[in-house]
Amino acid sequence: MAVALPQARKFLLDRQRLQGLMPLVALVVLFVVSAMISRSVGYGREFLQPGNLLNILRQSSYSGIVALGMTFVIIGGGIDLSVGSMMAFVGVLAVATLNAGGGGYGAVALAAATAIALGAALGTANGVIITKGRIAPFIVTLGSMSIFRSLALWQRQGGMIQSQSDVYEPIGSSSMLGIPTPVWIWILLAVAASVLLNRTRYGRHICAVGSNEKVAQYSAIHVDRARIISYAIVGAMVGVSAVLWTARLNSMSSTNFGKDVELDTIAAAVIGGTPLTGGRGSIWGTVIGAIILGMINNMLNMAGVDVYLQGTVKGLVIIAAVLIQRKL
């Protein structure tokens, strides 16, 4: 029977609960502020229009899906800087597969399968090099970031690739019950990721690995395997997102596609309360983090902030989020 230490307990629970709620509080505050700004700059109630809110969710979903995987990588004590470039490379091959397959529904399925499998394979490669080669994740994925982008550029010689399918774009722009398809998929994947993190052996193991690798090793956990799987997961998420996004755009640029996705996904996880030191994290926090980033973009657009300055705001938000985490 546990002997109660009332003060310690109160202190503990409050602090943990507070940390867990911070992202949600931030989202609500941001929502209110955005609504007020949108009113004051004379766009009426534009921000609060359902169409606009759904658009924010759709815009957030593409990197939000990748951020789910990034959360596992960061919890395991790693980082993946290659996701943006990987998305370009995977996207090029997905659209090429689609076109080669004739552009029908079968070809769409084939392209999606290719993208997810290729993403998982590239992620696995990252993970294997990191764990077996004992190289810092930062360095390995910095290298593969350059490789993937270069491969995408080489494939298209720096240009675009256009889908030649009649059904691809309609799928990408479709909605169910009024909610965009990518958002549905994001929600489903977030539920799955949350279960994986909180209710399975793998989830426990990746937390243990990120918290203290040696303890994990001595506790009979396959440390390398757990790490590699986290990179495979983020790779597969890149595949899913690449398909959804190219379908929406119906084309993609090998130069720009996937740009800043590494920044957005890492930021979403951090804003959502997953510390970069690993060991723990929250899937729903990451989802909220991604929405916060999407909302900030939307607000800046509405407020007429120069598009070139938006990166500055995003960067400041990320740094502020980490600072606040430290202080709590």
Add this chain to the structure above:
Amino acid sequence: MSPALVQTVDIAKEFSSVRVLHGISVEVRTGEILGIIGENGAGKSTLIKILSGIYTPTEGRVLVDGREVDIRTPEDAKRLGIRLIPQEFNLVADLNVYENVFLGNELRGRAGLLDRKQMIRRTAEVLASLEVQVDPLARIDSLNVAQKQMVEIAKALAFDARLLIMDEPTTVLTRREIDLLFQRMRGLQARGVTLIYISHKLREVREICDRVLVLRDGAFICLEEADALPVDEMARRMVGRELSQVFPPKRTADGEVALRVEGLTVPGVIEDVSFELRRGEILGFAGLGGSGRTEVAETILGVRRATRGRILVDGKPVALRGPPDAVRAGIGYLSEDRQGSGILTQHELVKNVTLVSLGKYLRGLIDRRRERAAAEAYVHRFSIRASGIDTRLEFLSGGNQQKVSLAKSLDAEPRILIVDEPTRGIDVAAKRDIYRFVHELAARGISCIFISSELEEVIGMCSRVLVMRGGRLVGQVEGEHITEEEIMFFATGVKGEA
């Protein structure tokens, strides 16, 4: 009588409302060597950490030269001339000697650049005054342990230390190095430096100290002239009870062999280690630090790869490529390095308990109800003091952390359990609990390997003790032959072929 350099008045310290130091009032006289002794958890480290500014006391005052002072940081202590030489040295291996001596206090010349010449000269002076032959430009990682210790002392003296606190300075030294250290300590004393000397080695305490302070369970027991306190009296006051009360009655095990190790060799680490462990036996592993005891455990666990040798569990050879294989073979390990490889301090109690055994709680997903019930059961069985099973382990005391660590090893249901320094850094009551648990496990047929540097617990717990030296098994003592002297003869090479 010399005046007091440092005086503590009713110093008390609490950690998360657990009182670890109860109203200590002592005077440290100018120019004396004061010994502090006590068991692990007696409060020695807490007291000196308060004096050196690492902890701030919950209650009480500290006086230096009769004036009340406020020591909040190690910097404050340093300004007052109080320097701690920690057990684990605080030296940067990649820097050289003079850079370490002046680390954080670099001398600068006119342009704001480092005044290397001056720093090297001053370092050489200090080292010379200690009669130490070390080049100020030598890199730290090229020095041996005794030399590193001298660099630590030089680091203190370079800034006019008046009180030098040495925490277990001799554990890693050879007898010759100890003699040299004592000689230098007397030299410092002659120069008017006051020393506090903390050690478990009571004979050395008697040899070097003028007065001895005994602490037990965080309380003041006595402060007496060393001459008036024979070694056995020191021990009695430290423990405060007869040893036999602490340990459960010994058991003899003559069941079948549960674990057989044959010729286990890891080059440069352990050499040709062979032994048998019987069902329900508590087999002691003694030896000095670095003699290879933990390394044998790590090899059995598969963390280290053996180049030669076999391991047989219940008579069948097993291939142990890593801890997962060991767990499958029914081998559990309680780590000597609790926070380094034993438990996840940032994680909740319940998650630690089931970390190894999570497979038991899977029904597709983790069955949290059963998992929590299991954790509650251990909290009850081991009387773990925690505010609940969702408490993170960083908020538990060392003894309670160790009980969680033991629960974690046990929940995987091992038939062979290796406990490595199971009572390191925990208080007396928790120690007694751990002894009792290990004894109960053995009574239930679990075979235990009991690795410990504390001879009295090896002697108290085991009916057979293997002694290691330099990576080899050099001796075995049984029954009434298990004495401190006999074990030390083997451990230090007086007896037994190397």
